[in-house]
Amino acid sequence: MIVNLALMLTLLLVIGFAAQWLAWRVKLPAILFLLLAGILLGPVSGLVEPDKLLGKWLFPAVSLAVALILFEGSMTLRFHELRGIGRAVRGLVSYGAVAALLMLAAAAHWIAGLEWQIAFLFGALGCVTGPTVIVPMLRTLRPDAKIANTLRWEGIVIDPLGALFAVLVFEAIVSREQGHSIGVFAATVGSGVVIGVIGAIVLAFLLRRHLIPEYLQNFGTMAAVLGAFAVSNAITHESGLLAVTIMGIVIGNRRDVHIDHIMDFKEDLSTLLVSLLFVILAARLHWPLPDGMLLGGALVFLAAQFVVRPVSAWLATLGSTLNWRQRALIAWVAPRGIVAAAVSALFALRLEELRVPGAEALVPLVFSLIIGTVIVQSATSRQLARWLRVAEPEPDGVLVFGADPVARAVAASLKAADFRVLVVDDDWEGVRAARMQGLETFFGSPTSQHADHHMDLTGIGRLLAMSTRRELNSLAVVHYRQEFGRERVYRLRNLAPEERHDRRNFAGNLLAPALFGENMTHGRFAEMMSEGWRIKSTKLTETFDWPHFVEQYGSESVLLFGIGERGALRVASSKRELDPKPGWTVIVLVPPPRQETEAVA
Incomplete structure (x- = not known):
């Protein structure tokens, strides 16, 4: 018995x-x-x-x-x-x-x-x-x-x-x-x-x-x-x-x-x-x-x-x-x-x-x-x-996991482009700083049952895992891949390609496209911002297209996002290299002006 x-x-x-x-x-x-x-x-x-x-x-x-x-x-x-x-x-x-x-x-x-x-x-x-x-x-x-x-x-x-x-x-x-x-x-x-x-x-x-x-x-x-x-x-x-x-x-x-x-x-x-x-x-x-x-x-x-x-x-x-x-x-x-x-x-x-x-x-x-x-x-x-006619259209909002200066800067650029952005982290100081910037926030782990019950994801359709904690980024990717779809979750790398070792890599099913390209890491992004790089949003036209933008701001500029003529958000990643067209709005990490760089040097 x-x-x-x-x-x-x-x-x-x-x-x-x-x-x-x-x-x-x-x-x-x-x-x-x-x-x-x-x-x-x-x-x-x-x-x-x-x-x-x-x-x-x-x-x-x-x-x-x-x-x-x-x-x-x-x-x-x-x-x-x-x-x-x-x-x-x-x-x-x-x-x-x-x-x-x-x-x-x-x-x-x-x-x-x-x-x-x-x-x-x-x-x-x-x-x-x-x-x-x-x-x-x-x-x-x-x-x-x-x-x-x-x-x-x-x-x-x-x-x-x-x-x-x-x-x-x-x-x-x-x-x-x-x-x-x-x-x-x-x-x-x-x-x-x-x-x-x-x-x-x-x-x-x-x-x-x-x-x-x-x-x-x-x-x-x-x-x-x-x-x-x-x-x-x-x-x-x-x-x-x-x-x-x-x-x-x-x-x-x-x-x-x-x-x-x-x-x-x-x-x-x-x-x-x-x-x-x-x-x-x-x-x-x-x-x-x-x-x-x-x-x-x-x-x-x-x-x-x-x-x-x-x-x-x-x-x-x-x-x-x-x-x-x-x-x-x-x-x-x-x-x-x-x-x-x-x-x-x-x-x-x-x-x-x-x-x-x-x-x-x-x-x-x-x-x-x-x-x-x-x-x-x-x-x-x-x-x-x-x-x-009270249903939300196709969700184009963004859930940003992470509240450090890098994540807050990216979130603020998307909010300025009229996307709904929700910043979530269990780091209270970072969440408080995000609130002071006028960003919508949620304090807690994005993968907890408390978040499932209380976090409002209305209109949210993408995840940008940008925290400084590599393991939690992977956990968030796995959690929200079923929620948003495999192609709508991204992770900012914490290690450069030469720093990654097979024993430290996660299994293939935990991986997500590398945000902003294979070689961009959280540390590199933070270092660039500390050197005076800034996120700039520009509307491209027939007379000022993407080649003109690169010519003016430098070929080392990093394209982060593209917004199509109908308002669709496109995310630059290791699996998707963007080709901005006239009529797009581009969000780009650009270097400081040359005279400022020389003064710093």
């Missing part, structure tokens, strides 16, 4: 990884492939039976996994960011979410026949989107900046708020089913809030005073979260999820605690837990579904897609700066994600133990909503955006 259990868990781990990889490959939310894999393994083939596989450990394991997922999600809610997200987003995550909850509850009650208490729980779970489903969809949808920012911020903010909302509804149902009074419910909520706040304060104190060594901080944080969950449940039954949610919100808003490395660890851990959890939970679905659930789930999805989301989004965006076309697309796009699936499955397990009528229908209904919204919206949103 131990061998079988170990083999099955390993198989689930491999399948979860394969689903995540496939989602990355085709740029669709991973939750779709995880749920489909679980359905194939469970109800369809019968290969996996989670209740027999895990037995009495199923509920505790799912509870702990959901606690960690909620903590990681709630840490991303920063109150200071709420002030700058605009009226439309505030409406979508407040009264728009309440309107969606009420309408979804009504649909679940009158269409699917759920009792009102389960219907309200379904409404609380069904009104939540999230960055894990929104961000991959935006990459293929490519709407204009206002729509992309609105949908992205809605997913980020409503993810933890929706979890908190659902937990409160669940606590109310459990208190009612166990015959508890309103005072007991208030005590449950109060216990969760108090334990969460105390746990966050204690953890922040330990981290701020460096009483936990850095290499143990991730381990210590996970232990603290699970400890708060267990203690809160021991004091007041079913209050643990609320405690970890509050704990994450408090920790995430403490400015005196550095949590970036903890966030990275929790993101990786959440990816692992989500991959295992969703396959297991989907495998628990029973086939055939409860009476009326197949048709009821389809009808509830149609109501959510064609009535609930349009009405709530239209109401939430009244008075905003969005036009009717932008509001129409926002009213169509609202895929459901991780919180809805994970929390609904955990709640269903507990409610089935309490024999709450209709609890067995909660998970099929939520999963029907998730699968329906992801499939339908992924297949139709791009065409709808084009029809509404």
Whole structure:
């Protein structure tokens, strides 16, 4: 039995990884492939039976996994960011979410026949989107900046708020089913809030005073979260999820605690837990579904897609700066994600133990909503955006990895040519200098999951890996080659050809065209700039073409970019030598004037 259990868990781990990889490959939310894999393994083939596989450990394991997922999600809610997200987003995550909850509850009650208490729980779970489903969809949808920012911020903010909302509804149902009074419910909520706040304060104190060594901080944080969950449940039954949610919100808003490395660890851990959890939970679905659930789930999805989301989004965006076309697309796009699936499955397990009528229908209904919204919206949103004329044209913006003087100079030249440029680096001093130059920036690693969720790549279609760290440049090239295409990622070399050795070269699949030519390196570029070379942009004409430019500025000038008559950006590289034509705008690294050079000599 131990061998079988170990083999099955390993198989689930491999399948979860394969689903995540496939989602990355085709740029669709991973939750779709995880749920489909679980359905194939469970109800369809019968290969996996989670209740027999895990037995009495199923509920505790799912509870702990959901606690960690909620903590990681709630840490991303920063109150200071709420002030700058605009009226439309505030409406979508407040009264728009309440309107969606009420309408979804009504649909679940009158269409699917759920009792009102389960219907309200379904409404609380069904009104939540999230960055894990929104961000991959935006990459293929490519709407204009206002729509992309609105949908992205809605997913980020409503993810933890929706979890908190659902937990409160669940606590109310459990208190009612166990015959508890309103005072007991208030005590449950109060216990969760108090334990969460105390746990966050204690953890922040330990981290701020460096009483936990850095290499143990991730381990210590996970232990603290699970400890708060267990203690809160021991004091007041079913209050643990609320405690970890509050704990994450408090920790995430403490400015005196550095949590970036903890966030990275929790993101990786959440990816692992989500991959295992969703396959297991989907495998628990029973086939055939409860009476009326197949048709009821389809009808509830149609109501959510064609009535609930349009009405709530239209109401939430009244008075905003969005036009009717932008509001129409926002009213169509609202895929459901991780919180809805994970929390609904955990709640269903507990409610089935309490024999709450209709609890067995909660998970099929939520999963029907998730699968329906992801499939339908992924297949139709791009065409709808084009029809509404709110889709971005072919992405011609540039992602510049690196914030040193060389990268900033190149980024500034592209911005001056009216391209969208995003400078990203985990070097704070360089990012701050880029901001002072008026460049759009993102602080963090461009290959992290945090960047996947929060970095706005709308209109970005190329990568220039220009940091001083050779290995990270290669990692960025590999990461964004699937995103932008093999021919649209470039790397500025850190070593000259004569300095490179076979043992130090990367494998061929990590290579990208050498930016600005085979012999240009980061060190040489920086040295030239220190000697007075400058980046110059010039429009070529019939009377002043490229040979005239070279004659005036010198044959040693380095052509960096060419911009065609229709505004298409062309990048000079080892695989593409540009031949500028009249009508082009050229961006060139030119030497200082001769008299200046002589004075320096």
